[in-house]
C-alpha cells in the first residue's frame with residue numbers, strides 16, 4: 001500500500017485554511033497545519049484528527065522566511081514530502097488609500113505576498129528534487145482580479161499574488177516540472193478575516209481612521225454570503241483534481257472581472273482607434 005499523500009496548509013487555524021485542512025483530511029491525506037496562532041492551530045489539529053487523519057501542527061509566521069523554511073524541513077523530515085501546498089494565510093487592513101501607513105503596507109504585503117513567496121521558495125525546490133506530481137494553491141481573492149474602494153493595500157497584495165502565481169505556473173511549465181499551480185480567488189466568505197488585527201504584530205501601531213466604516217461594509221457582505229469556507233475549500237480541491245488555474249467560487253466575481261476588463265479595453269480602443277482601422 002502506498003503512503004498517504006501530504007497537504008500543507010498555512011493559515012490553518014481559522015476560516016478557509018481550517019476548511020482546506022479538513023477537506024484534505026477527507027481526501028485521505030496527512031495534514032501539516034501551520035498558523036501564527038498556536039491556540040487556533042491546536043483546535044484545527046483536534047478537528048483534523050477527529051476525522052481519523054494524521055495532523056502535524058507547526059506554529060509558523062509566513063512573513064518570516066526562516067519560519068517557512070522550518071515548516072518545509074519538518075514536512076520533509078516528518079512526513080516524507082509534500083503533495084499539495086496551500087499558501088493561504090492572509091490578513092486585511094481597510095481604509096482610504098491615503099490613510100495606509102508604512103506599517104500597514106509592511107504587514108499586509110509581508111503576510112499576503114511574501115508569505116506566498118516564502119512558501120514557493122522553500123517548497124518548490126524540494127518538490128522538484130522529489131520529482132513527484134505536486135500542486136500549489138495560492139490564496140488570492142476576488143480582490144486580486146478586480147478592485148474595491150477602501151481596500152488598496154489588500155487589493156495590491158492580492159493582485160500581486162495572482163501575478164506571482166501566473167508567473168510561477170509559466171516558470172514550472174518552462175522547466176517541465178510536474179507541479180500544478182492554482183490561484184484561489186473567493187469573494188466575501190464568513191471567516192475571521194474582518195478581525196485580522198488580532199494577528200497584527202504588537203510593535204505596529206493600530207490601523208488608520210477610516211477603517212471602521214469599511215469594516216462594517218465587509219461584515220455585512222460576509223453575513224450575506226451564501227458561500228461558506230467549506231464550499232471554497234471544496235472548489236479548491238476540485239480544481240486541483242481538474243488542474244484548473246483560476247478558482248473563482250462566487251458567480252458574481254465574473255461580472256467584476258468583465259467590467260474591469262471592458263474598462264481597460266474601452267480606454268485602449270479610445271487611444272488606438274485610428275491605428276486599429
Ligand SMILES: NC(=O)c1ccc[n+]([C@@H]2O[C@H](COP(=O)([O-])OP(=O)(O)OC[C@H]3O[C@@H](n4cnc5c(N)ncnc54)[C@H](O)[C@@H]3O)[C@@H](O)[C@H]2O)c1
Pocket residue numbers: 010011012013014015016017034035036037040060061062063088089090091111139140141142185186187188189190191192193194195196199222
Ligand atoms: N474571508 C473572505 O471573505 C476572503 C475572501 C477572499 C480571500 N480571502 C483570503 O483567504 C485567506 C484565509 O483568510 P480567512 O478569510 O480564512 O481569514 P481568517 O482570519 O479566518 O484566517 C486566517 C488565518 O491566517 C492566520 N494568519 C494571520 N497572519 C499569519 C501569519 N503571519 N502567518 C501565519 N498565519 C497567519 C490567522 O491566525 C488565521 O488563522 C486569506 O489569504 C484571505 O485574504 C478571504
